[in-house]
Amino acid sequence: MELDALKAAWREHERKLDASVALNLHVARALELDRTRKAVRRSAALPLFELVCDAILVLLFGSFVGDHWREAAMLAPGLALLVGGIALVAVGLRQLALAAGIDYDAPVVAIQRDVERLAALRLAKTRAILLAVPLVWPLLLIVGTKGLLGIDAYVAFGVPFVAAQFAFGVVALLALVALGRHFSSRAFWRRLRNDVVGANLAAARTRLATIEGFERDG
Amino acid sequence: MSGSARHDDFVALITAHAGVVRKVAAMYGRRAEDRRDLEQDIVAQLWKAFPAYDAARAFATWAYRIALNVAISAVRSEGWRDGLDALDAAGDVIGDDGGEPERDEALARLRGFIAGLDPLNRALMLLYLEDRSYREIAEILGISETNVATKINRAKHKLRAQLEH
Numbered sequence: 505m506e507l508d509a510l511k512a513a514w515r516e517h518e519r520k521l522d523a524s525v526a527l528n529l530h531v532a533r534a535l536e537l538d539r540t541r542k543a544v545r546r547s548a549a550l551p552l553f554e555l556v557c558d559a560i561l562v563l564l565f566g567s568f569v570g571d572h573w574r575e576a577a578m579l580a581p582g583l584a585l586l587v588g589g590i591a592l593v594a595v596g597l598r599q600l601a602l603a604a605g606i607d608y609d610a611p612v613v614a615i616q617r618d619v620e621r622l623a624a625l626r627l628a629k630t631r632a633i634l635l636a637v638p639l640v641w642p643l644l645l646i647v648g649t650k651g652l653l654g655i656d657a658y659v660a661f662g663v664p665f666v667a668a669q670f671a672f673g674v675v676a677l678l679a680l681v682a683l684g685r686h687f688s689s690r691a692f693w694r695r696l697r698n699d700v701v702g703a704n705l706a707a708a709r710t711r712l713a714t715i716e717g718f719e720r721d722g
Numbered sequence: 723m724s725g726s727a728r729h730d731d732f733v734a735l736i737t738a739h740a741g742v743v744r745k746v747a748a749m750y751g752r753r754a755e756d757r758r759d760l761e762q763d764i765v766a767q768l769w770k771a772f773p774a775y776d777a778a779r780a781f782a783t784w785a786y787r788i789a790l791n792v793a794i795s796a797v798r799s800e801g802w803r804d805g806l807d808a809l810d811a812a813g814d815v816i817g818d819d820g821g822e823p824e825r826d827e828a829l830a831r832l833r834g835f836i837a838g839l840d841p842l843n844r845a846l847m848l849l850y851l852e853d854r855s856y857r858e859i860a861e862i863l864g865i866s867e868t869n870v871a872t873k874i875n876r877a878k879h880k881l882r883a884q885l886e887h
Contacts, residue, residue: 507881515851515853517829522741
C-alpha cells in the first residue's frame with residue numbers, strides 16, 4: 505500500500521473512531537445522567553422520611569416547651585432539643601430543595617456541582633447527628649421521662665445521676681472517635697470514622713471546590 | 723470576556739476538537755486508565771491556558787501543542803511503558819468494520835511502526851498523518867519547517883522500508 509493511501513486510510517480510521525467515540529460519549533452521558541437522576545431521587549426518599557420524623561419531634565418538643573415554660577430545669581433540655589429538631593427540619597428542607605433543583609439539561613460540570621453540594625450537606629448532617637447522639641441522650645432522658653411518663657428525672661434518679669449521664673455522653677463521644685480510629689482498617693469503622701471526623705465531608709468539599717474552580721473566572 | 727462566556731467558548735471549542743485530546747491520549751497512554759488520566763490532564767491544562775489563547779489562531783494548532791506537551795511530559799516523568807499496547811488498543815476500538823484486509827494489515831503495521839518511535843517523532847507522525855502542514859507541525863513542535871521536512875522524509879523512508887518487508 506502506498507504511503508499516501510495509507511495516510512488516507514489512517515485519517516478515515518480516525519474519522520470513524522471520532523464518530524464512534526462521540527456516539528459513545530452521547531450514550532454514556534445519557535446513561536450516566538439517568539443513573540444520577542435515579543440515585544438522587546432514591547437519596548431524596550430518606551431525607552423526606554427523616555423530615556417527617558423531625559417535624560413530628562419538633563411538634564412534640566414544642567409542646568413540651570410550652571407545657572414547662574416556667575420550669576427552668578425542664579425548659580432548658582426541652583429548648584435544646586427543640587432547636588436541634590428545627591435545625592434538622594431546616595437541613596432536611598434544604599436537602600429536598602437541592603435535589604429537586606438539579607437541572608439535568610445543564611452541563612455535566614453544573615450537575616456534578618449540585619450533586620456534590622447535596623452529598624456535602626448530607627455528610628455534614630450525618631456528622632452532626634453522630635457527634636450529638638451521646639450528648640443528646642441525657643436531654644432525651646429528662647424530656648422523655650417527663651413528657652411520656654410524667655416522671656421528673658431529677659427527682660426519680662437524682663441530680664448526680666443526671667449529671668453523670670452528661671459526663672457519660674462526653675466520654676462516649678470521645679470513645680466513639682477513638683474506636684473509629686482504632687478499627688479504621690475495617691470498612692464499616694472506616695466509613696463511620698470518616699463521617700465522624702469529617703474526612704468524607706472534607707473530600708466532598710475538595711471535589712466541590714475543584715468543580716467550582718473549573719467554572720469560576722480564573 | 724466574562725467567566726461564564728469564556729467557559730462556554732471553551733466547552734464549544736473542546737467539544738468540536740475532542741478528537742485532538744483523544745488522539746494524543748491514545749498515542750501516548752498505554753493502559754485505558756492512563757489514557758483517561760491523560761485526557762483529563764490535557765483538558766485541565768487546556769482550560770488553565772485558555773485565557774492566553776488567541777482566537778485569531780487555529781484552536782487545533784494551539785490544542786495540539788499543549789496536548790502533546792502534556793502527553794510527552796507525562797511519558798517522560800512517569801516512565802510509562804508507552805508503545806504498542808496503547809496503539810493496539812486505539813486500533814481495536816472500531817474493530818472489524820468490514821474494511822479491506824490489506825488496508826487493515828497496513829494500518830496495524832503503521833501502528834507498530836509509530837509505537838517504536840520516540841515521543842517526539844511519534845508526535846511528528848501523528849501530525850503528519852493528520853495532514854497538518856509542515857508550517858503548522860513546526861509551530862506545534864517548536865522546530866523549523868526544514869527540520870520537519872527532513873524528519874518526515876526520514877520517517878517515510880523508514881516506514882516504506884518496514885512496510886515492504
